[in-house]
Amino acid sequence: xxxxCPYCGPRDLSEFTYQGDGNRTxxxxxxxxxxxxxxxxxxxxxxxxxxxxxxxxxxxxxxHLRVVRNTLTxxxxxxxxxxxxxxxxxxxxxx
Amino acid sequence: xxxxxxxxxxxxxxxxxxxxKPAWRKPEPKxxxxxxxxxxxxxxxxxxxxxxxxxxxxxxxxxxxxxxxxGNVGRNTVTVRSNYLLPSNTRFYEHSMKMWEGxxxxxxxxxxxxxxxxxxxxxxxxxxxxxxxxxNAMRHLGVDAELMTPSEIKRLMPAIDISAKARFPxxxxxxxxxxxxxRHDAVAWGYARGADRRGVxxxxxxxxxxxxxxxxRIVGVTTVRGDIRAKKVAVAVAGSTGRVMQMAxxxxxxxxxxxxxxxxxxxxxxxxxxxxxxxxxxxYVNQSDKxxxxxxxxxxxxxxxxxxxNLPIVEDVMSEMxxxxxxxxxxxxxxxxxxxxxMTMDGSPIITTxxxxxxxxxxxxxxxxxxxxxxxxxxxxxxxxxxxxxxxNAAFTLDRFHHGILIDEKGQGATPRxx
Numbered sequence: 001x002x003x004x005c006p007y008c009g010p011r012d013l014s015e016f017t018y019q020g021d022g023n024r025t026x027x028x029x030x031x032x033x034x035x036x037x038x039x040x041x042x043x044x045x046x047x048x049x050x051x052x053x054x055x056x057x058x059x060x061x062x063x064h065l066r067v068v069r070n071t072l073t074x075x076x077x078x079x080x081x082x083x084x085x086x087x088x089x090x091x092x093x094x095x
Numbered sequence: 096x097x098x099x100x101x102x103x104x105x106x107x108x109x110x111x112x113x114x115x116k117p118a119w120r121k122p123e124p125k126x127x128x129x130x131x132x133x134x135x136x137x138x139x140x141x142x143x144x145x146x147x148x149x150x151x152x153x154x155x156x157x158x159x160x161x162x163x164x165x166g167n168v169g170r171n172t173v174t175v176r177s178n179y180l181l182p183s184n185t186r187f188y189e190h191s192m193k194m195w196e197g198x199x200x201x202x203x204x205x206x207x208x209x210x211x212x213x214x215x216x217x218x219x220x221x222x223x224x225x226x227x228x229x230x231n232a233m234r235h236l237g238v239d240a241e242l243m244t245p246s247e248i249k250r251l252m253p254a255i256d257i258s259a260k261a262r263f264p265x266x267x268x269x270x271x272x273x274x275x276x277x278r279h280d281a282v283a284w285g286y287a288r289g290a291d292r293r294g295v296x297x298x299x300x301x302x303x304x305x306x307x308x309x310x311x312r313i314v315g316v317t318t319v320r321g322d323i324r325a326k327k328v329a330v331a332v333a334g335s336t337g338r339v340m341q342m343a344x345x346x347x348x349x350x351x352x353x354x355x356x357x358x359x360x361x362x363x364x365x366x367x368x369x370x371x372x373x374x375x376x377x378x379y380v381n382q383s384d385k386x387x388x389x390x391x392x393x394x395x396x397x398x399x400x401x402x403x404x405n406l407p408i409v410e411d412v413m414s415e416m417x418x419x420x421x422x423x424x425x426x427x428x429x430x431x432x433x434x435x436x437x438m439t440m441d442g443s444p445i446i447t448t449x450x451x452x453x454x455x456x457x458x459x460x461x462x463x464x465x466x467x468x469x470x471x472x473x474x475x476x477x478x479x480x481x482x483x484x485x486x487x488n489a490a491f492t493l494d495r496f497h498h499g500i501l502i503d504e505k506g507q508g509a510t511p512r513x514x
Contacts, residue, residue: 012407045346045347046347046398048400051398053398069397071352071401073401
């Protein structure tokens with residue numbers, strides 16, 4: 001399986017770390033809604049088909065990536081930065 | 096008289112093998128049953144068998160989307176052990192171990208259970224201390240466990256590298272002598288025949304497409320072979336739990352489906368008569384009766400329903416096996432395959448009533464479901480009939496995650512790829 005990192009191009013699976021289900025919403029840090037915290041920590045969508053998930057290119061540029069991958073075929077249909085295009089600046093550019 | 100016996104062999108040998116009956120019938124589904132078990136794998140078939148045998152509930156259907164044994168019960172690396180640390184796991188798996196010890200006799204079907212021992216290797220003094228702790232916890236609950244020294248290990252498996260110049264030198268190991276291996280297909284076939292002879296309908300090629308409801312209550316299933324109603328519907332579908340539960344409207348569960356690969360090499364002369372695990376990484380090896388080395392390692396580590404994995408794990412497993420047995424270098428791998436693992440958020444299983452009325456759920460076996468087959472079916476049957484768990488599976492609830500009573504053997508937290 002190859003993942004095409006927006007910075008680094010197509011790289012082998014072994015360079016990436018899987019960070020799981022990207023459909024979860026983290027409650028606000030001050031939230032005392034236990035159900036929302038439990039759901040965030042423990043509950044997963046786990047679909048058979050397209051899965052919205054987070055990977056980190058830990059053996060490369062260390063970017064966090066949002067990947068849509070089919071769990072039946074392992075085919076990847078999109079890769080982007082978790083924080084959107086703001087991170088897609090040219091290397092070396094400042095804020 | 097037992098259906099399979101030496102006498103039956105002789106009789107059939109003399110009359111041209113005309114008296115053998117099919118091991119199970121191929122019935123058409125009836126309109127309704129007392130219990131439907133979804134999933135004709137080891138756990139589903141064991142559940143049906145113990146429903147009939149222990150509780151006298153024989154108006155039961157097992158519905159299976161493919162053929163019997165087409166899922167994980169035919170895809171695993173056949174290891175049976177009960178060397179757990181936490182009491183709720185140890186008690187459950189030890190109950191399973193005791194059932195394995197009498198299983199061939201109970202089923203009148205040779206499951207080739209071979210108690211050849213399972214050795215976990217330690218590669219640092221700290222790891223050996225940790226194993227001693229686990230061994231003591233096991234012995235405290237009456238389970239067998241022995242620490243072994245490197246020289247004892249070398250006597251047991253002469254091919255192993257115990258030299259100090261090994262990449263990860265071996266400091267010792269924790270042996271469970273009663274652990275071992277079994278013939279996985281025979282387990283499915285034995286339970287299927289045992290259930291069938293007691294009146295259970297085993298319906299293959301019958302994929303469930305949805306659930307029948309009356310209000311909130313589940314009252315049956317829709318299948319590709321028509322609707323089937325039941326007072327109770329039990330789900331034992333391992334890696335497909337997410338898919339099946341979505342049909343019931345349960346979108347999210349504390350489960351991720353992952354792929355676990357396994358490998359078998361070409362046949363070798365007997366040289367390893369124990370199950371051995373590499374402790375500096377994750378790799379387990381045993382030698383089958385045909386001579387092939389059956390081995391595996393970590394799950395691939397990402398959600399998958401594909402029943403096949405990727406190459407990094409292949410490389411991991413092979414390099415770890417070579418670290419243990421350098422002499423295996425020239426040996427070729429014959430086959431590789433993958434199975435779906437229903438990984439829970441704490442690495443421990445779920446056997447429970449619910450989550451909907453009329454429904455019962457058995458899942459979350461991670462990559463260790465094979466050894467649990469007898470106890471899983473036995474406890475699940477009890478849970479279905481009594482509408483409450485047996486003491487042995489009382490801790491394996493679905494809502495334990497939301498109540499903070501996790502059973503996390505390794506203390507990894509809610510990251511399934513690490514369990």
